[in-house]
Amino acid sequence: MSLLSTLFPRGMRRRWWMFRPIDALIALWPAPRIPKGAVVVRMDGIGDMVMFRAALEHYPAVLGLPKSEITVLGCHSWKAVIDEVFDGFTVVTIDEHAFEKKWFYRLKIALWIRRRGFKTALCDMFMRKTLTADTLVWASRAPERIVCTPFITERTKAEYAWYLAKATRVIDTGPYPTHEGLRHFTFLQALSGTRMPAEIPAIAWPDRKPALPEGAPYVVMFIGSNEPGRRWPLEKFIIVAKQALETGLRVVFVGGPQEAYAKPILAEIGHPGLIDAIGALKLGQTVDVMKHAACVVGNDSGPGHLAIGVGAPTLLLAGGGHFGCFVPYPEEIRPPRVRFLNTPMECYHCLWRCPKRAGPQDAFPCVADISTDAVWAVVRELVG
Known part of the structure; x- marks a missing residue:
């Protein structure tokens, strides 16, 4: 991608241009001298989180990092269950809708991810939005930015082309409509270079008594x-x-x-x-x-x-x-x-x-x- 097409790409939405000053500021912002750790971008709902959780357990071995050095960047929609579901991992949640629409909130989050100085940023979401997930991966400015090939339409083709060109690696996890539960492990296999069969979606949950009166099933x-x-x-x-x-x-x-x-x-x-x-x-x-x-x-x-x-x-x-x-x-x-x-x-x-x-x-x-x-x-x- 030439410098001209990078700075002035065609086919981008008005909102993308509205956020260009933020992109410029993030690109110039100094980051910690030694990048470390990884951020996994998950801008999706509760159901997607459940299907991804089993795969996340393999990330420490694949990346060669302890859980504490892997940050899951997720959405407020599942903030209430992170203590039970993500034991050992660092989890940060944001308002993904505000990030996509509000200028100052977007600047705040983009600066946060830039200043953390991650070595690796990953996103294996097939159904995703460029102005949320792909922007966050790019804003991290991590030396390794690894994403999967997304679901691309004629309307989103230009934006995806711009962001995918900024990734250091793009992994094809299969054609539409491959199930997300399979895609996560295809992504891991590509990262690890070893065969990794898909696992049944499951999350650990404490065995607490439900807040219901005693009675029949x-x-x-x-x-x-x-x-x-x-x-x-x-x-x-x-x-x-x-x-x-x-x-x-x-x-x-x-x-x-x-x-x-x-x-x-x-x-x-x-x-x-x-x-x-x-x-x-x-x-x-x-x-x-x-x-x-x-x-x-x-x-x-x-x-x-x-x-x-x-x-x-x-x-x-x-x-x-x-x-x-x-x-x-x-x-x-x-x-x-x-x-x-x-x-x-x-x-x-x-x-x-x-x-x-x-x-x-x-x-x-x-x-x-x-x-x-x-x-x-x-x-x-x-x-x-």
């Missing part, structure tokens, strides 16, 4: 998702919940403030075995509840992957937006008591740009069409 239902389209309709969750209650199981609904719309509907059911814990539990407490559940039923979301990670029998309801990238898990890394349900459609891999739903708050048809009979059959199987 229970099914956890998580009705939320960051994208409304990925939410299986609430009325279908209710149908399956009533079936579970009729068999003597308890049903626990969990979620955050954004799921509060369901509370009046749950109150109307009035069954003593139904526990409405929406908005009542912190993230760690929700994990405690899921860990001890007879079964967890939920959408393709962070809490669903957390349930899988802590070993709970789990059923996730999947859509087709990027089918195979995150769900379902390939057989070689699917835990024995984990199931996925989906409705095959010819429009899979739309990247969630769905023309078939009436409004932005409606469920995608590939999610909404999953039948309650199919879900109840899997719940019965997992509960035993």
Whole structure:
């Protein structure tokens, strides 16, 4: 890449140009004389973190560093569980949305990563944003900047070309839609030069008593998702919940403030075995509840992957937006008591740009069409 194309590249978004003064300042900022340690950039959600965690355990051996010298740069969305999940590693979380939009916050974080003087910066995220993950790797100015080949579209081609040219090594972890759980170990294999089979996603979690009253075994239902389209309709969750209650199981609904719309509907059911814990539990407490559940039923979301990670029998309801990238898990890394349900459609891999739903708050048809009979059959199987 020539000096002219480096300084004045074509095809970059207006926001990229808006942040150029920060890039210039970071490029000129002095760093510690002797670079040391490594930073692993993970600008993604809770579910992605769960799938990455098993691979992270191999980084000390591959990089030849103790855990304490490996910094995981993550997102505030999973800040609440870092003490349990990342024992021994240094973890720093940021507001990735603010980093992508706010000038002074971006400057603050970019200066922080530059001044740390890391020797190695790594990012194996396939689905990532150049203005977050790739910028952070570049801003580290680490002598070794190792990334994987990302998912590139016509719109992002110019920006990725600029940042990939600044990496010291780019590793191809496979074509779309290779599952993330496999990609992490392909990346490690390339780093280590040795064969490294993929492992089942798992996280260590303390065996704490859940914040629930004593009673019969229970099914956890998580009705939320960051994208409304990925939410299986609430009325279908209710149908399956009533079936579970009729068999003597308890049903626990969990979620955050954004799921509060369901509370009046749950109150109307009035069954003593139904526990409405929406908005009542912190993230760690929700994990405690899921860990001890007879079964967890939920959408393709962070809490669903957390349930899988802590070993709970789990059923996730999947859509087709990027089918195979995150769900379902390939057989070689699917835990024995984990199931996925989906409705095959010819429009899979739309990247969630769905023309078939009436409004932005409606469920995608590939999610909404999953039948309650199919879900109840899997719940019965997992509960035993």
